[in-house]
Amino acid sequence: MDNHKISPDLGSATRGDAVSAARQEKRGTVYGMLVLPLLLITLLVLSACATISEEECLAADWYSIGVEDGSKGYPMSRIGAYRKDCAEVGVAPDADQYAQGRDYGLESFCTYERGYAEGKRGASNQAVCPPGQLEAEFMQGYNAGHYIYGVKQNIRSLERDLADVHEEVDKIRGDMDNGYRVDSAGNKHEISKYERDAMYERLLGLGKEEGRLEGEIATLRNSIAGS
Numbered sequence: 001m002d003n004h005k006i007s008p009d010l011g012s013a014t015r016g017d018a019v020s021a022a023r024q025e026k027r028g029t030v031y032g033m034l035v036l037p038l039l040l041i042t043l044l045v046l047s048a049c050a051t052i053s054e055e056e057c058l059a060a061d062w063y064s065i066g067v068e069d070g071s072k073g074y075p076m077s078r079i080g081a082y083r084k085d086c087a088e089v090g091v092a093p094d095a096d097q098y099a100q101g102r103d104y105g106l107e108s109f110c111t112y113e114r115g116y117a118e119g120k121r122g123a124s125n126q127a128v129c130p131p132g133q134l135e136a137e138f139m140q141g142y143n144a145g146h147y148i149y150g151v152k153q154n155i156r157s158l159e160r161d162l163a164d165v166h167e168e169v170d171k172i173r174g175d176m177d178n179g180y181r182v183d184s185a186g187n188k189h190e191i192s193k194y195e196r197d198a199m200y201e202r203l204l205g206l207g208k209e210e211g212r213l214e215g216e217i218a219t220l221r222n223s224i225a226g227s
Contacts, residue, residue, distance in 0.1 A: 057086035062094040063101035070105020073118070073128050103130070110134035112141035119145025120227075122153075148227045155220050162213045165206050172199050172206075 052060070060082075069078055082093045108114075110129035115138035118125075125142055129135040175181045176199055180188045191199070 052082055052085045054089045057089050057091040060093070062097040066098040066101025067105040070102035071108045073109045073126060075126055075128050076102065106130065107134065110138040112137045115139060115141030116145040118142055120148050122149045148224050151220050151224050155217055158213050158217050162210065165210050165213065169203065169206050172203055175199070
């Protein structure tokens, strides 16, 4: 970190705002392109992509299958996928037996510990736990775990911002040391005294931003220490 400690705002505040806005827009685009489709895929896998062989359909113990699915937190709608798979061999799942087994399996899923684990890894809440004590215990754990997940996501975002600050500092210092800057077309332009003063002011502003980010990161890490 010492290599990036900043003693001295390149350009105006307007430029800084534009850079920040560009970063946010880029991250928002990446999130929309990558995270949301993955979430949709996950939901589809959980609810509709149950696969069961013809042999398993013919010999199925629907109560046991329900117990296993319940212990994994699968929604009741999963039986629809079994119904579709087994229709090819003329077998219809026993919905009552499956539901009874799933209810039993949910007792091992709907716990504080499992909720905490699901929340901490950022899993979406499928709201499969029955109302009452089971749901309350699961949600208490889930909320606690999901808080930690959110803090860690925030830390990662701040660390990316800090890396951007360091990158800009290195670029400014490199230009100042060289005595010239290179434009987008690859042309070199000698740095004037006015530009050098502006670079120095920008470094001062980045130094304050670095301190703020490091402080926030440290505070967040302390808030979940030992979790």
